[in-house]
Amino acid sequence: xxxxxxxxxxxxxxxxxxxxxxxxxxxxxxxxxxxxxxxxxxxxxxxxxxxxxxxxxxxxxxxxxxxxxxxxxxxxxxxxxxxxxxxxxxxxxxxxxxxxxxxxxxxxxxxxxxxxxxxxxxxxxxxxxxxxxxxxxxxxxxxxxxxxxxxxxxxxxxxxxxxxxxxxxxxxxxxxxxxxxxxxxxxxxxxxxxxxxxxxxxxxxxxxxxxxxxxxxxxxxxxxxxxxxxxxxxxxxxxxxxxxxxxxxxxxxxxxxxxxxxxxxxxxxxxxxxxxxxxxxxxxxxxxxxxxxxxxxxxxxxxxxxxxxxxxxxxxxxxxxxxxxxxxxxxxxxxxxxxxxxxxxxxxxxxxxxxxxxxxxxxxxxxxxxxxxxxxxxxxxxxxxxxxxxxxxxxxxxxx
Amino acid sequence: xxxxxxxxxxxxxxxxxxxxxxxxxxxxxxxxxxxxxxxxxxxxxxxxxxxxxxxxxxxxxxxxxxxxxxxxxxxxxxxxxxxxxxxxxxxxxxxxxxxxxxxxxxxxxxxxxxxxxxxxxxxxxxxxxxxxxxxxxxxxxxxxxxxxxxxxxxxxxxxxxxxxxxxxxxxxxxxxxxxxxxxxxxxxxxxxxxxxxxxxxxxxxxxxxxxxxxxxxxxxxxxxxxxxxxxxxxxxxxxxxxxxxxxxxxxxxxxxxxxxxxxxxxxxxxxxxxxxxxxxxxxxxxxxxxxxxxxxxxxxxxxxxxxxxxxxxxxxxxxxxxxxxxxxxxxxxxxxxxxxxxxxxxxxxxxxxxxxxxxxxxxxxxxxxxxxxxxxxxxxxxxxxxxxxxxxxxxxxxxx
Numbered sequence: 001x002x003x004x005x006x007x008x009x010x011x012x013x014x015x016x017x018x019x020x021x022x023x024x025x026x027x028x029x030x031x032x033x034x035x036x037x038x039x040x041x042x043x044x045x046x047x048x049x050x051x052x053x054x055x056x057x058x059x060x061x062x063x064x065x066x067x068x069x070x071x072x073x074x075x076x077x078x079x080x081x082x083x084x085x086x087x088x089x090x091x092x093x094x095x096x097x098x099x100x101x102x103x104x105x106x107x108x109x110x111x112x113x114x115x116x117x118x119x120x121x122x123x124x125x126x127x128x129x130x131x132x133x134x135x136x137x138x139x140x141x142x143x144x145x146x147x148x149x150x151x152x153x154x155x156x157x158x159x160x161x162x163x164x165x166x167x168x169x170x171x172x173x174x175x176x177x178x179x180x181x182x183x184x185x186x187x188x189x190x191x192x193x194x195x196x197x198x199x200x201x202x203x204x205x206x207x208x209x210x211x212x213x214x215x216x217x218x219x220x221x222x223x224x225x226x227x228x229x230x231x232x233x234x235x236x237x238x239x240x241x242x243x244x245x246x247x248x249x250x251x252x253x254x255x256x257x258x259x260x261x262x263x264x265x266x267x268x269x270x271x272x273x274x275x276x277x278x279x280x281x282x283x284x285x286x287x288x289x290x291x292x293x294x295x296x297x298x299x300x301x302x303x304x305x306x307x308x309x310x311x312x313x314x315x316x317x318x319x320x321x322x323x324x325x326x327x328x329x330x331x332x333x334x335x336x337x338x339x340x341x342x343x344x345x346x347x348x349x350x351x352x353x354x355x356x357x358x359x360x361x362x363x364x365x366x367x368x369x370x371x372x373x374x375x376x377x378x379x380x381x382x383x384x385x386x387x388x389x390x391x392x393x394x395x396x397x398x399x400x
Numbered sequence: 401x402x403x404x405x406x407x408x409x410x411x412x413x414x415x416x417x418x419x420x421x422x423x424x425x426x427x428x429x430x431x432x433x434x435x436x437x438x439x440x441x442x443x444x445x446x447x448x449x450x451x452x453x454x455x456x457x458x459x460x461x462x463x464x465x466x467x468x469x470x471x472x473x474x475x476x477x478x479x480x481x482x483x484x485x486x487x488x489x490x491x492x493x494x495x496x497x498x499x500x501x502x503x504x505x506x507x508x509x510x511x512x513x514x515x516x517x518x519x520x521x522x523x524x525x526x527x528x529x530x531x532x533x534x535x536x537x538x539x540x541x542x543x544x545x546x547x548x549x550x551x552x553x554x555x556x557x558x559x560x561x562x563x564x565x566x567x568x569x570x571x572x573x574x575x576x577x578x579x580x581x582x583x584x585x586x587x588x589x590x591x592x593x594x595x596x597x598x599x600x601x602x603x604x605x606x607x608x609x610x611x612x613x614x615x616x617x618x619x620x621x622x623x624x625x626x627x628x629x630x631x632x633x634x635x636x637x638x639x640x641x642x643x644x645x646x647x648x649x650x651x652x653x654x655x656x657x658x659x660x661x662x663x664x665x666x667x668x669x670x671x672x673x674x675x676x677x678x679x680x681x682x683x684x685x686x687x688x689x690x691x692x693x694x695x696x697x698x699x700x701x702x703x704x705x706x707x708x709x710x711x712x713x714x715x716x717x718x719x720x721x722x723x724x725x726x727x728x729x730x731x732x733x734x735x736x737x738x739x740x741x742x743x744x745x746x747x748x749x750x751x752x753x754x755x756x757x758x759x760x761x762x763x764x765x766x767x768x769x770x771x772x773x774x775x776x777x778x779x780x781x782x783x784x785x786x787x788x789x790x791x792x793x794x795x796x797x798x799x800x
Contacts, residue, residue, distance in 0.1 A: 399480065
């Protein structure tokens with residue numbers, strides 16, 4: 001029996017409010033002896049650490065660097081090794097593209113083809129309006145292929161979501177993207193026999209789009225990657241008997257939240273707007289996933305100081321959150337993004353649980369090393385959801 | 401491979417004595433900053449902590465609050481998710497009711513039926529002697545139903561154990577108890593097709609009992625819940641090559657111990673009598689499970705001070721235990737029962753292992769928070785038995 005089975009059996013509705021704040025990519029590594037968290041002035045995070053039970057979570061497996069999908073799934077109580085999501089489905093849902101059970105979706109770029117080689121994978125980051133115009137033209141000219149409805153949904157600059165809708169499509173396809181410049185176009189390859197027709201449809205479509213765009217000066221081909229169908233996941237309301245809301249302002253996190261049955265509330269692009277949205281919708285839900293992206297973005301840029309600043313920025317807003325008085329408050333991360341690594345890493349995440357029913361430890365600073373001495377110890381992120389639900393008294397007793 | 405398989409392969413008989421003291425529901429939560437353990441004066445427990453290796457155990461799963469059955473099973477090395485016991489079987493065995501492979505047992509109450517609704521689920525907590533008289537009358541009038549032997553075993557006040565003995569009975573039955581007052585009687589429903597006949601027998605019997613009791617002023621119907629057959633568990637002597645004894649004075653714990661192949665030695669109702677029984681039988685066995693209930697009972701009552709007093713009471717007896725000089729001494733709990741929660745909880749249990757072959761740490765106070773810094777760390781309670789057997793040199797090397 002696993003957590004999912006236990007949750008179905010034991011979860012009960014309850015009034016307590018649970019707020020889960022994910023500071024994306026929070027954990028780091030030292031520069032000059034201090035990590036980003038250790039270098040930041042963050043009195044409110046430190047105060048939470050002093051009040052709460054602290055520990056470190058491992059997103060997927062020790063030493064394994066997770067993508068955003070598995071890192072978040074784990075935090076929401078879904079085994080990331082069991083539920084593997086394509087990037088395409090997250091992007092599609094986050095862009096507001098409707099995805100059904102017959103659909104195959106993927107992320108795409110407009111790109112520049114020059115003398116048979118990909119010269120610029122982003123077509124000079126073409127104007128978003130040009131992107132929209134090209135997608136309209138392509139959708140008008142190429143609406144269906146071999147009985148499969150084909151459609152591009154423009155995003156920002158060079159990005160789009162491609163959707164293929166028809167019977168018998170499979171997402172067992174390799175990327176139709178050489179990933180590097182100076183290489184020729186690359187067709188999607190079937191990774192299983194049942195994906196052969198899908199590969200033919202996708203590759204034929206991409207050839208037709210390239211032919212259609214031949215006179216465009218910059219955006220004269222497309223690259224597509226991260227093919228995925230609609231995954232079948234149990235929803236959080238179904239599993240946990242909660243009414244969950246997502247307060248996020250990046251497409252992928254909104255998309256993931258929708259996939260798990262959360263209601264995505266409108267949050268603008270400012271940090272303040274996350275907290276305003278939380279306040280505005282606080283009475284309507286009993287579980288809130290609040291996603292803050294800047295910590296990860298600064299880490300990805302390799303910008304230690306910007307990551308410190310991002311930590312300090314969000315810290316200043318925390319009193320607005322604690323003023324709401326949630327019965328359970330967790331501040332943690334999905335994965336680490338040390339600026340020295342300029343990307344996600346495998347390091348465990350600081351995890352702080354504040355609740356009347358969580359035993360506080362003597363940790364008083366919010367950092368990777370302090371949390372290593374916390375009472376919650378080191379534990380799989382998959383155990384975060386049970387701990388949060390328990391502290392909200394939303395789990396019945398197991399057995400007699 | 402799991403622990404059970406390893407145990408079968410590696411356990412060897414040995415002379416060392418292992419004493420496992422379970423202070424039921426020991427762990428708590430702070431009131432005024434201190435948990436029950438932190439508030440108690442308990443020099444002997446603290447001395448054990450100073451001599452031993454300390455840690456925290458998780459009974460079933462983080463965040464999961466266990467019943468007494470799964471919490472104890474885990475401590476005895478039985479995966480509680482694999483072996484799920486009904487309350488009925490524990491109650492029956494603890495009440496000294498003989499249970500065989502053809503039996504279906506359950507817990508029951510005498511109750512008051514008024515104008516077709518359950519007015520009092522406990523029939524005014526009728527006198528134990530009245531209970532015994534009614535059970536005798538019912539057993540005499542209704543000995544058999546559709547070839548199934550039916551029998552009630554009186555307990556204290558309104559409680560009894562019901563036993564149905566016959567071929568082809570199944571325990572896949574819902575409770576024949578509405579659980580709330582002001583509701584009508586509720587028949588048992590079959591949860592699987594093979595339980596249809598059992599449901600018919602049980603419901604017919606309950607109707608007949610209710611008809612028989614129609615002139616009783618208070619106890620004029622019965623409620624039955626927690627149906628269970630005899631579970632099939634490997635015994636501790638078989639798995640671990642030990643001669644185990646249980647020193648306990650509450651029915652459920654004695655019942656569980658019998659189910660696992662322990663010999664239940666007679667222990668009176670006083671705390672002192674637990675230690676007397678241990679001393680008396682110390683030469684006859686090599687594994688002793690000593691169960692102390694008062695800590696849990698006080699926690700269930702929400703009585704912080706009574707729980708502190710219960711800790712102090714048992715602390716005073718520990719020198720008698722250490723004087724016996726067991727090669728392995730463990731003091732721990734099955735689950736936590738914080739008085740602020742007035743019930744079982746999900747919080748981990750303090751676990752202290754004293755043995756010549758356990759590496760002592762620098763923990764010198766017996767408490768939840770101190771044990772969080774112990775050398776054993778946080779670990780599943782299912783790993784307690786391997787650690788105890790190992791310290792008793794009762795496990796062979798694995799592999800060459």
